Amino acid sequence: MADQTPVIELRHVDKHYGDLHVLQDINLTVHKGEVLVLIGPSGSGKSTLCRTINRLETIDSGEILIEGEPLPQEGKALAQMRAEIGMVFQSFNLFAHKTILQNVTLGPIEVLGIPKAEAASRAMELLRRVGVDAQAAKVPAQLSGGQQQRVAIARSLAMQPKAMLFDEPTSALDPEMINEVLEVMVELAREGMTMVVVTHEMNFARRVSNRVVFMADGQIVEENTPDEFFDHPKTARARDFLDSIKGH
Amino acid sequence: MDFAQILEEYGQNYATAIMQTLSMTALCFCLAMVISILITVMRVSPIKPLRLVGDLYVQIFRNIPGVALLVLVAYALPNIQIVLPWKTCVEVTVVLLASAFGSENFMTGINAIGVGQIEAARSIGLTFTQTMRKIVIPQALRSAVLPMTNLLIATMLTTALGSQVPLNPQELTGLVSYITTRSTGAGIVPFIISAVCYAGMSVLLGVLGNRIDKKVRVLR
Numbered sequence A: 001m002a003d004q005t006p007v008i009e010l011r012h013v014d015k016h017y018g019d020l021h022v023l024q025d026i027n028l029t030v031h032k033g034e035v036l037v038l039i040g041p042s043g044s045g046k047s048t049l050c051r052t053i054n055r056l057e058t059i060d061s062g063e064i065l066i067e068g069e070p071l072p073q074e075g076k077a078l079a080q081m082r083a084e085i086g087m088v089f090q091s092f093n094l095f096a097h098k099t100i101l102q103n104v105t106l107g108p109i110e111v112l113g114i115p116k117a118e119a120a121s122r123a124m125e126l127l128r129r130v131g132v133d134a135q136a137a138k139v140p141a142q143l144s145g146g147q148q149q150r151v152a153i154a155r156s157l158a159m160q161p162k163a164m165l166f167d168e169p170t171s172a173l174d175p176e177m178i179n180e181v182l183e184v185m186v187e188l189a190r191e192g193m194t195m196v197v198v199t200h201e202m203n204f205a206r207r208v209s210n211r212v213v214f215m216a217d218g219q220i221v222e223e224n225t226p227d228e229f230f231d232h233p234k235t236a237r238a239r240d241f242l243d244s245i246k247g248h
Numbered sequence B: 001m002d003f004a005q006i007l008e009e010y011g012q013n014y015a016t017a018i019m020q021t022l023s024m025t026a027l028c029f030c031l032a033m034v035i036s037i038l039i040t041v042m043r044v045s046p047i048k049p050l051r052l053v054g055d056l057y058v059q060i061f062r063n064i065p066g067v068a069l070l071v072l073v074a075y076a077l078p079n080i081q082i083v084l085p086w087k088t089c090v091e092v093t094v095v096l097l098a099s100a101f102g103s104e105n106f107m108t109g110i111n112a113i114g115v116g117q118i119e120a121a122r123s124i125g126l127t128f129t130q131t132m133r134k135i136v137i138p139q140a141l142r143s144a145v146l147p148m149t150n151l152l153i154a155t156m157l158t159t160a161l162g163s164q165v166p167l168n169p170q171e172l173t174g175l176v177s178y179i180t181t182r183s184t185g186a187g188i189v190p191f192i193i194s195a196v197c198y199a200g201m202s203v204l205l206g207v208l209g210n211r212i213d214k215k216v217r218v219l220r
């Protein structure tokens, strides 16, 4: 369960894309062991927010702290910091020329400096955990979407991250594969991983998240426990949005 | 004069010319590969001036006719006290041209990788250099095998620029003019022999390239 140690803190974060004010005075703290679901209409800035947290995008003003430390500017220190925040993308983004096993061992070997043999045995353990160890010698194109996404989760876990960001991890998947990925995420949440999850999977949000944050037009409009948010949304924006996603 | 007579008289010259063409091709292609990797790394680097220089390089040398560039290297550079041996002039020209096209091939390969894998690499903590070395370059190299085979063939054909300067020994095209001026009765036969040599070597390289491509191609 969540305790009160902040892992990720955003303070007065602002970002523009040209004229578009994509993040507007975002203040958000994610505590250790917390599972935070980020929800909102398309274009509201959810992906951008995730991407700023591990500095795939820069911000214009404000600050982002990881375990109390500000994000470094550039170079090696930043690369190290990125490794501490796992990121799982909608489109899996596995390395196409590497085997499943190599996908998982690359980071530990190159970034953490772990010896090859040890990295491989740890990777196999992680692949077993997400249920794709039998595919270790294949290349990504030979796996189903659900399998690829589970490998992507294992690849992030291999870096022993302090927190993990999931940007719509199931929305590129065929319906029958969504659950196998969600189950892995539920398991992670149970083990106490700090997670920020962009998703429209309400059941997942109700089952495992501690807090739902609703974004619209670059602002955090509402935040609440999942049951309160889904059953009694306070703002009109949130009500409209929930109506629109319940429609299908 | 028929084939037999010409081969009888100039067979040795042809053998030497083929070697000259091939050795220039090999040297130029290797140098062009090294330079096009460097130029490509500049073009995708996070540093804007480097990107500009890389793009400019490609735009310039991709858009100058080979002969014009050779004239520039061979006859204009001496004006600023740079006098290169004839063969080097040809090789510099071919390398400049080929490296511009080579970088374009790599860029196509990189664009096919997609920004997703690169972001994934950054997100597990790889630095720019590590991302290039481990993710981008290996895939760009593999998917560039076919276009680079074509470039290798084009490089070989471009060494025919050697016929525009006094080379010793001559390459395949230069040899044609050498023979036709010495044996006026030769007609188009010397040309046909050279053409067959070019075509034969091109086909061979093409087959080889195809084989390599099948082995290393990245499944997508």
Ligand SMILES: Nc1ncnc2c1ncn2[C@@H]1O[C@H](COP(=O)(O)OP(=O)(O)OP(=O)(O)O)[C@@H](O)[C@H]1O
Pocket: A017, A020, A022, A040, A041, A042, A043, A044, A045, A046, A047, A048, A049
């Ligand atoms: N690199 C970029 N350059 C310019 N505008 C961008 C860029 N990336 C995103 N945007 C714009 O910023 C806004 C927020 O985008 P973002 O991807 O964060 O939204 P989102 O909430 O994740 O939406 P979705 O649910 O569709 O994924 C959108 O209007 C988008 O068009």
Ligand SMILES: [Mg+2]
Pocket: A046, A047, A048, A167, A168
């Ligand atoms: Mg998004």
